Amino acid sequence: MPKVTIDGHTIEVPEGTTILEAARKIGGDIVPPTMCYYSKLKTSGGYCRTCLVKVSKGSEKDPRPMPKPVASCRQTVMDGMEVQNITSPEILDARAGVVEFLLINHPLDCPVCDQAGECNLQDLSYEHGHEVSRLDFRKRTFPMIDIGDKIKLHMNRCIMCYRCVKVAEQLCPERVHGVLNRGWDSEISTYIEQAVDNEWSGNMIDVCPVGALTDKTFRFKSRVWFTKPVDAHRDCPTCSGKVVLWYQGEEVLRVTGRKDQWGEVDEFICNECRFDKKKTSDWVIEGPRHIDRHSVISQNHYEELKKTEAGFITSEKLGEKAHN
Amino acid sequence: MSRKLLLDNLDKPGIQSITGYSDNGGYEALRKALQMKPEEIVSEVQKSGLRGRGGAGFPTGMKWSFIAKPEGVPRYLVCNADESEPGTFKDRYLMEHKPHILIEGMIISSFALGANTSYIYIRGEMMYVFHILQKAIDEAYAAGYLGKNILGSGFNLDLHVHCGAGAYICGEETALIESLEGKRGNPRIKPPFPAVKGLWGCPTVVNNVETIAAVVPIIKITGEEYAKIGIGKSTGTKLISASGHINKPGVYEIELGVPVEEFIYSDAYCGGIKNGKQLKAVVAGGSSVPVLPAHLILKTAAGEPRLMTYESLADGGFATGTMLGSGGFIVMDEDTSVVKNLWTFAHFYNHESCGQCSPCREGTGWMYRILNKILNGKGEMKDIDLLWNIQGNIEGKTICPLGDAAAWPVASSIRHFRSEFEAYINNHGMKDVKHYYRLNNLQEA
Numbered sequence: 001m002p003k004v005t006i007d008g009h010t011i012e013v014p015e016g017t018t019i020l021e022a023a024r025k026i027g028g029d030i031v032p033p034t035m036c037y038y039s040k041l042k043t044s045g046g047y048c049r050t051c052l053v054k055v056s057k058g059s060e061k062d063p064r065p066m067p068k069p070v071a072s073c074r075q076t077v078m079d080g081m082e083v084q085n086i087t088s089p090e091i092l093d094a095r096a097g098v099v100e101f102l103l104i105n106h107p108l109d110c111p112v113c114d115q116a117g118e119c120n121l122q123d124l125s126y127e128h129g130h131e132v133s134r135l136d137f138r139k140r141t142f143p144m145i146d147i148g149d150k151i152k153l154h155m156n157r158c159i160m161c162y163r164c165v166k167v168a169e170q171l172c173p174e175r176v177h178g179v180l181n182r183g184w185d186s187e188i189s190t191y192i193e194q195a196v197d198n199e200w201s202g203n204m205i206d207v208c209p210v211g212a213l214t215d216k217t218f219r220f221k222s223r224v225w226f227t228k229p230v231d232a233h234r235d236c237p238t239c240s241g242k243v244v245l246w247y248q249g250e251e252v253l254r255v256t257g258r259k260d261q262w263g264e265v266d267e268f269i270c271n272e273c274r275f276d277k278k279k280t281s282d283w284v285i286e287g288p289r290h291i292d293r294h295s296v297i298s299q300n301h302y303e304e305l306k307k308t309e310a311g312f313i314t315s316e317k318l319g320e321k322a323h324n
Numbered sequence: 325m326s327r328k329l330l331l332d333n334l335d336k337p338g339i340q341s342i343t344g345y346s347d348n349g350g351y352e353a354l355r356k357a358l359q360m361k362p363e364e365i366v367s368e369v370q371k372s373g374l375r376g377r378g379g380a381g382f383p384t385g386m387k388w389s390f391i392a393k394p395e396g397v398p399r400y401l402v403c404n405a406d407e408s409e410p411g412t413f414k415d416r417y418l419m420e421h422k423p424h425i426l427i428e429g430m431i432i433s434s435f436a437l438g439a440n441t442s443y444i445y446i447r448g449e450m451m452y453v454f455h456i457l458q459k460a461i462d463e464a465y466a467a468g469y470l471g472k473n474i475l476g477s478g479f480n481l482d483l484h485v486h487c488g489a490g491a492y493i494c495g496e497e498t499a500l501i502e503s504l505e506g507k508r509g510n511p512r513i514k515p516p517f518p519a520v521k522g523l524w525g526c527p528t529v530v531n532n533v534e535t536i537a538a539v540v541p542i543i544k545i546t547g548e549e550y551a552k553i554g555i556g557k558s559t560g561t562k563l564i565s566a567s568g569h570i571n572k573p574g575v576y577e578i579e580l581g582v583p584v585e586e587f588i589y590s591d592a593y594c595g596g597i598k599n600g601k602q603l604k605a606v607v608a609g610g611s612s613v614p615v616l617p618a619h620l621i622l623k624t625a626a627g628e629p630r631l632m633t634y635e636s637l638a639d640g641g642f643a644t645g646t647m648l649g650s651g652g653f654i655v656m657d658e659d660t661s662v663v664k665n666l667w668t669f670a671h672f673y674n675h676e677s678c679g680q681c682s683p684c685r686e687g688t689g690w691m692y693r694i695l696n697k698i699l700n701g702k703g704e705m706k707d708i709d710l711l712w713n714i715q716g717n718i719e720g721k722t723i724c725p726l727g728d729a730a731a732w733p734v735a736s737s738i739r740h741f742r743s744e745f746e747a748y749i750n751n752h753g754m755k756d757v758k759h760y761y762r763l764n765n766l767q768e769a
Binding site for chain 1: 493513674675676679680681682684686688689693713717720722
């Protein structure tokens, strides 16, 4: 099995593993951030360029460094490869540049966006972005469109990660959903704004890293951090039925898939579970959901994390950040 | 005058048709090649030192040797005729005047690679050339050069010409393959490379028109003879499409190694700068390569005369050098505005970015808007540094080379002509030319 060293941490991984997956196995803050890669969607990744890393040694056989930064989500590891992520100043600069590119046309309307609080772009720009915008032109705008009766597409917020396109391709094959136009003007759309009903289409909402695709049954109901996530399941004939219910008081405001620490759902859920089962009586409740460290959903009640051997970001550090 | 291997016999009547082409030695190389083993042809091309004529200059023989040969899987040869680089028009000229040299090259190359189906992907805007090629292919089928059992050799080949829909990005080999498959022309993420997984997931070689055409003279005169032309690793002849402020714009076939100065001023080539003006700058290899000021294009930073070769033009890296690229030689005289020229290029890349990866999608549009602002007299000094910073954030961070191609002209224009940007900003841009003259106590021309 090939051995790869990422920022000084060596790990042995199976043949064909990407640098990103190897880094996720190591864990901690050496894991490159991702906006378009989604391990559950085939051929995703490579577009956003936030996960760029430097390969300072190609492999044991061919130790030459790779000439350009590579997308860690697509580059597979070789035996003896050495990778620099947060230890390379160029990579941190490149990443800040990419974050800036992602933000120049983003409306930054977080105060009215339903995704705020669980938005990958918010986290990314908080950790890697600049404080001020250098763009002094009008941002591009698009009209909002409905993709079916349950999903709203707010194209202004889109960062063109192609995840929803992959969902359409891989889960909803009859759905005509893709990219129109090119370059600066490219946009996600369905064919002539036509929506084809598919029982998996709601997963686009879960995979969208920003607030471009939102759940129309939840829009403007509540900020996510005022809702309480609870794990629940039901016997569903279509999907696994394992979901998270988001409560406000006694009311279920929305239903989503269960996201792991990388923001990816464990299993895709069907539209019936997502949109139509909003009563507690529909579900078997498992218990409150663990909320990851970066989330504001726990409203500053961060959980005490154990200090890892390698000394990665710990709850103490996070606490400092929150207090300062 | 240079030896001509590709553009020879252009004055012969009917050279565009199969009879005219065959009467002047056409399809002789094919007869010779079919007597050889495919590996011998590959090794002949390797010996010739032929390098890709599409811009990157990768050794063709090496590219051919990389093609995977799994059992029972077809291989494909695709000719990249999606020539859309501003300043480059050599392939169009060659296909217009000698379509059969491309067809012959395609048959020989397909035989060498073991491809039984090959494609010519031509740019959508060149519809009339599409018809010329289609006619040439029909003639070749009728003459038995295409189809089943070509000239009794047992080798079968079907050649198709496919018309793109007019996207610059489809000149990138993986975007071309996507487009040929009927999909949106977005570049693929590499690896896997086309030599392993290309068209329809099968091993594929994508070569430029001129590269494939050059295989014909290589077989005719042997690889060793071909390698004797040129200097060092830049062997053979190259088509250069010269345009701009020169007396004789057009397509020239040069032996690699001609001094740049001779190319610009000699009557055999460009014939000097138009209207007796001074040379200001040259874009040596199509819009993507760095622009160089007169003193650096004629001589390298070390004072050596610069030659038309891959190495000499690249001498000094991007600080003082450029690239031979695809041979789109754009000459600018003393009255040309580098800033306005850059705006044109930036407009082009903004229009042609596919929008797949973030740095190129956002960066090309952003640079274009900043240049727009400068040209409209609203520029600020910080915009120059911002442009510099943006191009640095694009270069090398994109999926395909379009990002680099958009970044390099910006970088080189600022590097070599920063004062001109400053003049634009200080003098309120293009609109207020009168104001500029008044400020500098100049007489209006």
